[in-house]
Amino acid sequence: MLRDLVKIGDKVELKQLDQKGNLIKSANTYVSQVVDFGEEGTICLASPIKNGLLVILNKWVSYRLYFYTEKGLYQCNGHMLNIYREKNMPMVIMKLTSDLEKVQRRKYFRLECVHDILYRRITEEELTLEQKLIYDNSVTPQEQAEIRKKLAEITGKWTNGCITDLSGGGCRFNSKEELKPGDKILLKLSFTVKNQLKKLEITSVIIASEKMYRRTGFYEHRVEFEGISPKDREDLIKYIFEQERKRRSNEKK
Incomplete structure (x- = not known):
């Protein structure tokens, strides 16, 4: 075994x-x-x-x-x-x-890293519009077109961030935007594992958010992944361990 x-x-x-x-x-x-x-x-x-x-x-x-x-x-x-x-x-x-x-001593091993990402907040307006589009049978075709246009505007606004540590269950990242615990975000993350490029969009929730005193105008956020499939999580964990092994190998040189 x-x-x-x-x-x-x-x-x-x-x-x-x-x-x-x-x-x-x-x-x-x-x-x-x-x-x-x-x-x-x-x-x-x-x-x-x-x-x-x-x-x-x-x-x-x-x-x-x-x-x-x-x-x-x-x-x-x-x-x-x-x-x-x-x-x-x-x-x-x-x-x-x-x-x-x-064991679950640590649910997921955390990798310290510098990794650029994009993210956007998932607002109540976005959720309301999506529900109206899907479930409201009284909405006319013209109204549907207007809702889709508005959703495109909302979902097209992304913010730059930088991950500082990453695990299969969440991450810590910095950005210039102030967020609040409980805020939901959609996080875009790209990485290469076993020479294959993976692009994930992960629904996440903000656990904590604080001002960074050493970087004026920046905030540090801790997030937990909510909407991630078992396969995507498995690929992410493989990437994390692959990077850790490379780091340890480089330290030996």
Whole structure:
């Protein structure tokens, strides 16, 4: 099951357990990466890094391992068996002591990035006009034409924004427009995953919006995706993990 879900290069987080197998809340979280698979339930990881420095783990200490995979976030327990060097880099051999299980510790991994987008507010006027066009049988053809013209005007006004972090469940972005919690927006997002260009329009809701004190005239917004299909979300998550792997690969160079 491990090799079906976890791939070489996947990000791993480690957090120390106490003697009873419970997480030590005050313990550091270490970031690593899957290097290889061993025999008898062992896995090889790159030596963790903390604040830019290599961390040497103690033998036989138990950890909770969180694997960030293309199919979601999984966890299991394990303990450190040994350390060896490959091309002068320390590697860690972990013995896995429990089965992988899918978790919602973070519902979605967040990618810090700079990504231009377009968005527009979904207004009450727009919703009212759409409902009138669809459900009101008394509307004449001339009135329908006028409604469609008005809707075209409303839906044709887009605003520039810039995403600063992105996940499969939402994003954080900056813009010059002030928004309010509860506002609904339609967000246009383009990205390339596995050499294929994806263009999404996602209905989203503003969770929080604040003035940016370091950028005069700009606001920072947090949004949650509402109208996103499972397939589009899956493609977005694949893109996020693809970018994270590229970033980690570049950091090694």
